[in-house]
Amino acid sequence: MAFDHRKPDSTSSETRAVPGLGPGRHFAVVTSKPEDSLNALKRLWQYFQGYRWQLIVVFILVGFSSLLMLAGPYFIGKAIDEYIVPRDFRGLVRLLVFMGFVYLLSSLFYWLQGYLMVNVVQRGVARLRKDLFDTLQALPLRFFDTRPHGDLMSRLTNDVDNISNSLSNTITQMFSGIITILGAVVLMLWMSPELTAVSIAGIPLTLLVTRLVTRHTHRGFLAQQTILGNLNGIVEENISGLRVVKAFVREESEMERFEEANQALREAGVRAQIYAGVMGPFMNVINNLNLAIIAGVGGWFATREIVSIGTIASFIVYSRHFTRPLNELANQFNMLQSAVASAERIFRVIDESPEPPDAEEAVEFKEIRGEVEFRNVSFSYQRGVPVLKNVSFHVKPGQMVALVGPTGAGKTTIVNLLARFYEVDSGEILIDGVDIRKIKKESLRSLLGVVLQDTYLFSESVRENIRYGRLSATDEEVEEAARLANAEQFILGLPQGYDTILTDGGENLSQGQRQLLAIARVILKDPAILILDEATSNIDVLTEKHVQSAMLNLMRGRTSFVIAHRLSTIRSADLILVINQGEIVEQGTHQELLEKEGFYYRLYTSQFGLNSSISVPDS
Numbered sequence: 327m328a329f330d331h332r333k334p335d336s337t338s339s340e341t342r343a344v345p346g347l348g349p350g351r352h353f354a355v356v357t358s359k360p361e362d363s364l365n366a367l368k369r370l371w372q373y374f375q376g377y378r379w380q381l382i383v384v385f386i387l388v389g390f391s392s393l394l395m396l397a398g399p400y401f402i403g404k405a406i407d408e409y410i411v412p413r414d415f416r417g418l419v420r421l422l423v424f425m426g427f428v429y430l431l432s433s434l435f436y437w438l439q440g441y442l443m444v445n446v447v448q449r450g451v452a453r454l455r456k457d458l459f460d461t462l463q464a465l466p467l468r469f470f471d472t473r474p475h476g477d478l479m480s481r482l483t484n485d486v487d488n489i490s491n492s493l494s495n496t497i498t499q500m501f502s503g504i505i506t507i508l509g510a511v512v513l514m515l516w517m518s519p520e521l522t523a524v525s526i527a528g529i530p531l532t533l534l535v536t537r538l539v540t541r542h543t544h545r546g547f548l549a550q551q552t553i554l555g556n557l558n559g560i561v562e563e564n565i566s567g568l569r570v571v572k573a574f575v576r577e578e579s580e581m582e583r584f585e586e587a588n589q590a591l592r593e594a595g596v597r598a599q600i601y602a603g604v605m606g607p608f609m610n611v612i613n614n615l616n617l618a619i620i621a622g623v624g625g626w627f628a629t630r631e632i633v634s635i636g637t638i639a640s641f642i643v644y645s646r647h648f649t650r651p652l653n654e655l656a657n658q659f660n661m662l663q664s665a666v667a668s669a670e671r672i673f674r675v676i677d678e679s680p681e682p683p684d685a686e687e688a689v690e691f692k693e694i695r696g697e698v699e700f701r702n703v704s705f706s707y708q709r710g711v712p713v714l715k716n717v718s719f720h721v722k723p724g725q726m727v728a729l730v731g732p733t734g735a736g737k738t739t740i741v742n743l744l745a746r747f748y749e750v751d752s753g754e755i756l757i758d759g760v761d762i763r764k765i766k767k768e769s770l771r772s773l774l775g776v777v778l779q780d781t782y783l784f785s786e787s788v789r790e791n792i793r794y795g796r797l798s799a800t801d802e803e804v805e806e807a808a809r810l811a812n813a814e815q816f817i818l819g820l821p822q823g824y825d826t827i828l829t830d831g832g833e834n835l836s837q838g839q840r841q842l843l844a845i846a847r848v849i850l851k852d853p854a855i856l857i858l859d860e861a862t863s864n865i866d867v868l869t870e871k872h873v874q875s876a877m878l879n880l881m882r883g884r885t886s887f888v889i890a891h892r893l894s895t896i897r898s899a900d901l902i903l904v905i906n907q908g909e910i911v912e913q914g915t916h917q918e919l920l921e922k923e924g925f926y927y928r929l930y931t932s933q934f935g936l937n938s939s940i941s942v943p944d945s
């Protein structure tokens with residue numbers, strides 16, 4: 327259950343440890359380079375390029391809305407100078423009604439742009455989410471072997487959400503802010519250049535602080551998202567492995583492990599927010615200082631008749647109008663950076679190499695005889711750690727092959743290579759004399775039927791789980807497959823029969839029952855070659871008999887590879903491959919191998935020994 331060895335992604339970017347996790351336990355935090363962020367932003371834009379016209383309309387609406395809002399302070403000054411001071415109350419009411427109308431229109435435009443923008447962002451984000459999910463489907467198993475699954479889930483959920491939330495508001499608010507600042511300055515210059523010079527004196531200081539703060543926040547946000555991904559990894563592992571946790575009474579240590587990660591996330595969150603949080607109070611001080619200066623200097627100007635009282639009132643409101651957007655610009659820039667950090671994490675997965683594409687000359691296989699040959703196949707999951715060494719064997723069509731050998735010998739690896747879940751390092755695997763690299767992957771996998779010891783079932787009805795074998799199968803065909811798999815009896819005993827909804831992974835069924843459903847699924851698929859992994863754990867005698875006879879039914883007439891744990895299977899096999907430490911040490915029939923009195927003989931006679939995979943008594 328350790329996650330330390332897994333890398334969160336494979337970029338060449340620098341990784342660093344997050345303190346506070348103790349020796350040997352650290353999260354690799356990927357820090358990004360500025361060009362990565364720019365690149366991520368450009369790529370993010372591609373998802374919205376198709377909505378260019380909607381976006382133009384959005385920006386026009388935002389522009390109008392902001393400009394209309396800007397008219398407010400001007401009218402306040404006008405109201406004071408032209409209506410309040412000369413005591414013209416009718417004129418004042420007329421002006422107030424007009425102002426109300428202007429504000430209403432501004433709000434209407436703002437609401438409309440929000441409506442359009444949300445639509446555009448949700449569509450773009452849905453496409454991004456789809457691209458990420460499609461990439462995950464296309465990535466080789468090797469990719470998933472080395473990544474915490476929770477972290478990948480986090481990219482698909484938290485990171486995508488983060489982008490969606492940031493973009494829905496941030497960009498238009500930034501644009502509105504810029505228009506407001508520029509508009510306010512232009513209007514102020516028009517009203518009084520002298521007072522404008524006083525009002526904008528604080529801007530350079532504001533910009534300097536904003537720059538200093540944003541430099542720190544991006545790194546913080548990226549670290550936060552990465553650690554959140556790792557935290558999700560721990561949660562995901564914990565829920566999947568809950569039985570193991572409970573069986574070993576490891577709740578305490580799991581809680582500690584979670585708490586350690588939780589603390590790291592808290593620290594990263596605080597670090598990211600500390601800088602961002604400095605902005606608000608600092609801006610308040612500058613704003614209030616600005617107001618005092620405008621009021622003081624404005625008052626002095628008024629005594630010399632350089633400006634009117636109404637103009638001072640307008641300036642006081644305008645100064646809020648441009649210092650607030652300036653302040654918000656910094657926050658919005660932070661949010662945009664957080665979205666960019668999320669986009670970087672998403673594109674790192676999207677950029678991973680998918681399973682190698684089919685070779686150009688790859689052929690489609692519809693009907694095959696089922697002849698299988700391994701020629702000098704070598705393979706390693708990790709470079710430098712060979713798992714299979716020069717494996718060669720030949721299986722005639724329709725033969726049943728039993729793979730036997732101690733645990734970790736390489737039996738599952740052989741069938742993994744046959745299904746091309748992994749690519750061989752050297753050598754060839756041939757089906758009907760054709761190298762499997764020259765067969766279209768989809769066509770190869772549809773020729774294979776796999777029944778594993780621990781079958782994964784989806785949280786859907788029993789019927790839909792069986793139909794997974796062939797989506798076009800009718801209800802009658804599904805039920806027929808269940809009958810052939812000896813599964814009907816137990817299915818009918820379930821609360822809603824075929825319509826009973828299974829829990830995630832099929833946890834509400836016994837292991838034997840899950841295997842029966844897996845067999846029914848494969849019967850529907852009707853593959854030419856079978857890969858079966860016999861259950862090692864104890865399943866009840868009756869279910870086991872059902873599983874056995876269903877498997878025998880299934881194997882009839884098909885080339886079958888059985889990772890065998892039962893002597894009855896091994897005895898009836900046409901060919902036994904005895905595997906030890908990644909090599910085929912012996913091959914032949916049960917009788918031939920016994921007569922050799924070699925490795926198989928010792929394995930067979932020591933069937934009650936610890937390392938033997940044929941340790942289950944004959945059934």
Ligand SMILES: Nc1ncnc2c1ncn2[C@@H]1O[C@H](COP(=O)(O)OP(=O)(O)OP(=O)(O)O)[C@@H](O)[C@H]1O
Nearest residue numbers: 471707708713732733734735736737738739740939
């Ligand atoms: N995804 C993987 N990544 C790295 N190493 C792996 C992976 N899967 C298996 N291995 C290693 O490859 C070797 C062979 O494993 P394999 O699963 O083929 O053995 P097996 O004979 O099927 O064992 P068992 O009878 O216990 O299922 C083992 O040393 C195992 O640790």
